[in-house]
Amino acid sequence: MKQQQSLAALAALLLGQSSLVAAQSTNDDVMLEEVTVTAQRRAERLQDVPVAVTAFTAAEIEARGVGSTRDILPMTPNVTYDESFTVGNSFVSVRGVAQINNADSPVAIVVDGVPQNSQKQLRMELFDVERIEVLKGPQGALYGRNAIGGAINIVTREPTNDFDGWAQLGAGSGNLRSASGAVSGPIVEDKLLFRLSGAYKDSDGTIENVFLHEKVDFYESKDVRARFMILATDALTIDVRGSYSDIDGGAVMDASMDPTLTGNANREVLPRSNILGNSAREIGDATVKIDWRTDVGTLTAITGYTDLTESYYGDLDFCNPVDCPNGIFGLGPQADQRQLLDVTLLSQEVRLASPDNQRLRWIVGGFYLSTQRDLDTIAHLLIPNTPGIPLISNAEENDNDAYSAFAQVDYDITDRTTLGVSLRYDRDRREQTNAGDPTRPTRSKSFSDVQPRVVIDHKLTKDQLVYATYGTGFRSGGFNGVGGRPFAAETLQNYEVGYKSTWWDSRLRLNASVFRSRSEDYQFFYLDFNQGGAQVIDNLDKVEFTGAELEWQVQATRYWTLLGAVGLLDSDIEAIDPSLTVPAERGNRTPKTQKSTFSFGSQLEIPLGSLTGTIRVDYGRWGKKYWHPDNVDVRDPVNMLDLRVSIGNDRWTATAWGRNVLDEFYWQDFNSLEFGAPGVDLGSPSSPDTYGIDLKYNF
Template sequence: MKHPAAKRRPALSRKAALLPLLTAGFAPGGHAQIAATTAQSSPEIVVTARQREELLSDVPIQITVFDSEEIEAAGITTTEDYVNLVPNVTFDDSFTYLNSFVVVRGIAQINNADSPLGIVVDGVPQNSQKQLKSNLFDIERIEVLRGPQGALYGRNATGGAINIVTRQPSNDFEGSLTGRFGNGDAFETWGSISGPVVEDVALFRLAAFYRQDDGRIENDFLGQNVDFVDHDYNLRGRLLLTPAEAVTIDLRAAYNDFDAGSIYDSVVFSGDPNDFERPSSNLLGRTFGDITELTGKIEAVLGFATLTAITGYTDITEAYRGDLDFTNSINNPGGFLGFLGPAGQAQDLSIELLSQEIRLTSPDDQPFRWILGGFYLETDRALRTRGFVDLDGTLGQVDNPALLFIDLNETNDNRAWSIFGQADFDVTDRFTISAALRYDEDRRRQQDVTLGGNRRATFSDLQPKLTLSYDLADDRLLYVSYGEGFRSGGFNAPGIPRFEAETVQTLEAGFNSYWRDIGLRLNGAIYYSFVDDFQYFFVDAAAGAAQVISNIDEVEIYGIELAADMEVSDGLRLFGALGTTNSEIVENQAFPDTVGNRTPKTTRWTANAGISVTRPIGAGLNFVGRADYEHRGRKYWQIDNADIQSPLNLVNLRAGIESENWGVYAWGRNVTNERYYTDFNPREFTGTQIDIGFPAQPARYGVEARLRF
């Protein structure tokens, strides 16, 4: 039965935090899902993906899990490092330092709008697109769920959800320090210290991260690297209070400050996304800003249920300055639009978020388990967009009113609330029915500060989910589920029509299996999704340099996920995974010629293979090595499918010597130096006469040292 296993979960959770998951995250195409559950030759890994502690083998969802040991072993320090380890999920850098595009089973993230992933850190939703790309340090666990998760994670979880748990304060003094050096004079360091203020009553944890980087991508015209990081530092503090046996108070504060290169898209005059060009603009782009986060969580055990209240506050500022025509006086004398001369662009973004969640969770050790809750969110967002005539190649020209030919200023306010619930019932020892339901409502208002005028709209949706799961035998689970997701609509820049809410209905059938006698885990799923008002993004430079979100009326997406992990012998593991995403535009009234095409930013399939080795070499030391190979299939950049990126093959390597308290490693990413674009915008969807591509990082390599005390 499920509920007796649940009684063991607190002990299992402590065990899982201590035992290393040595090999997950090694093969980028997706084996991490299975490696995380087999590194200790046991399926008894505890997750909180469904807002309660459960054994991973009991959860009827395709989940990829990374615990703290695995994060360190895989060298994960950024969102990209772990997202690209998940099948049917891709992550691409773009435009500004915080900007990124994640695509989950064909559903894409878009600029200045909500993510298709519900992102939660320590129970607090990350409600801005700018919060997905982040530095990862002192992390306890990362859980990536695929498929609509709106019932528990709310609006925007149309493609899935990511649950990130930072390390808790400890009752014993402990600490760690890591330093990493790489080509381009890149330097990163991070560390933490933790211990008791009052033993068993008040515990603290402090963690910090710092990065600087001279870059590796050169601007041919300026002769300077454009991907520099002047500084990027994070500070995080956490205080855990236990004033009574049944009450815990968890307080967390974090601050991030950054200044780095941005807007270094290359002009691709041939229009072929496979022709790699280096940036050649005459303005050196720059992004700068900061993020402040404050959270408080109170948990009280009431007997019949546990009451949890989580309050979160976030303040985000991000400003960028850079080239608007992405060219220079030599290769494009006409400048912006071919006749306005050299031009620059700038945006100043400010976002304040305040959220409150309250929920009741029944005990785990019952055949009938339930969760009830409510959520409220306030979002205040201000955005100023400017275009300026470039006379001297400096960014400060944006502050001269006489040089401005675009000056848009808007505020967007959002008040959202929801109620949700989930129930799990063990019909028999092996058969469980799970049902969940959530109602979300978003009320949005936009004010045109420059010209005056207001727009208001309300978006709402009811999101059900039903799952049937059956244990064929111990460690072998079959399930089928139906779920719906909802991504809110909203407003484009003043004067441009709004975009509608996106809804996704997904049917999925899958299995999780672990064959103890041969150390093999085999997991997989097939899925079908129908999307109404699929959201996608493009730029219309001719219409006031507008970044436009629009809708495709109807889209169908289907595919498979399959992953295998086998412990061949002590310290030797082999991995492999395959994911496919087949999307088709079924109806598109705005562009009827695109019917039958694939959706933007879709990668047809990903595959990987990998090997991980751990060998004792004496004196308490181990040699550790890992190599992973990732294949990404053809990528379709826009709805016309005219611009297709050829398949990519990427290789990462890592090797070192470690003991219980220290380690020294050599590492390399993209060691074959594949040159490609992580974002590509064809001229038909930029409103200009050029195609632009955002260049990916070339080969990176370096050394790393780690110390624990």
């Protein structure tokens, strides 16, 4: 407790020192960094884009110490991000539209213009990144199916025509060791450029299994990326990119709760399984992006190939023979589980975009995605001195083909007013085969939707923009495993107005938006022991979301920057299918919905002769979170505080950091097993406070 109070006092002191520096400074030439984004497939100023976009530049990414997806998304208003169960599992929610098990992502994930078409690709190590853009609200018109909640656009650093690079070493809590770096330059000057980058991370973990007395969240990642830019002519550019990611770590580390403690989603319980779970994920991908600039416009072709595998092994009863001699589910002494996932993705996009410098601008294109997904699920009842008794043995093959065509037109009605109209048609055909039982017929079903978007924006002044948007989103339906019933596609309509402004001689940036969305056949996940412990995706007939977002950034002095964001979200279940077996009521909040997000950051730079010292404080408060449609289990608000102190110059930097220094305990995922089970809950616990140091050298 004393440590937490001391750290909180330190943060307050640092903010107070920042205020003193601000009061003493009279710089007139200080201004915020200009931010350029490609949210609408064109390079535009952030403040000119009529979309709610949170953009993180390379400088901000480094200042925050961003090393993975989990370091950046929770600081975005009305966005939540959690990790659980395997090294490839993540749960992102944007404005209430949530990622769920065994389903498509609610956001489009794009890296260097190439769609990442599996939700298993969102959890990643972030290194050598130039910019991250988080678009909120449905973006289906340009980004397609499954961009129902928004889009995440990640831009890595491009190859350079001059030789340069960087290297970084780090160490921290849980015996963390890390190394990363990049090197770039010309192979043939002005014609063929390269960039090689990589990252390594190894940790023994920080969450203890109280029965085995071992850490359950051990983690090792190895990532490499190679990128080549071929400047064939002034009009033709070819961007070739390949990457490989190999992650091993803990899995099935969920903690089971005693039935007498149910109804409290905030109790602190640690894992107590007698099996130390493990998982592994490998991703190899290759992409080719070709841009050909003509008088008509720029023709872009993007080809992507991904091979992804993930496996895990762990405890099925989430307990041990001492505490639970009959297992928490009453199945017997003990049980285990194993799953093997193999996904192959091939995508092709072709689009033609008009030049930027004309009154009427347009984009037309088409997209194709082929997905082959094989999943084996195995479970055994474990009895001493006997072979395991099979409980589950399912093998399924899924072949999906998705097609789409899209178009967008932007017209400058006046010098200050622009009208944009977009339209996209998506068709997704899904086929599932029971590989373990050839006598069962193959199931197939198609889902399709037309996604329009209309936006009008008006510049009140050169530094103030207002906009109004109507947009739609679509997330495909599918099948609930082998023999499971299908679930419906989800659609969403969104109405939004926004305001973007720059004040105080470009030293203050203030953006705001309010929105109202209506979802039909809202997809959610639960575990149902009336169906033998099945993992089930189901639909809520109608759901409504209402919310608001406010973001600001202030360059108070040359050396002091303040930034923050607030997101407010209200969800309402409006209609429920009478056949739904899960407890839910009209007027309840939707599953995995978080009421509010708040973040605040302060960065103070202190000149020290030829060196610069930097003090960074980031505070976030996440509001109440509702886990299930019955709203019985509710997570209390969470307070997160991160600190960073660094010293260095343009050549080298040394940084000391602390994450979650208040040592907040919370559940990253929480599942009530009350549906047919004896009142047992499972939760995936958060990491405690962690600390470390990093050394970086630029060359």
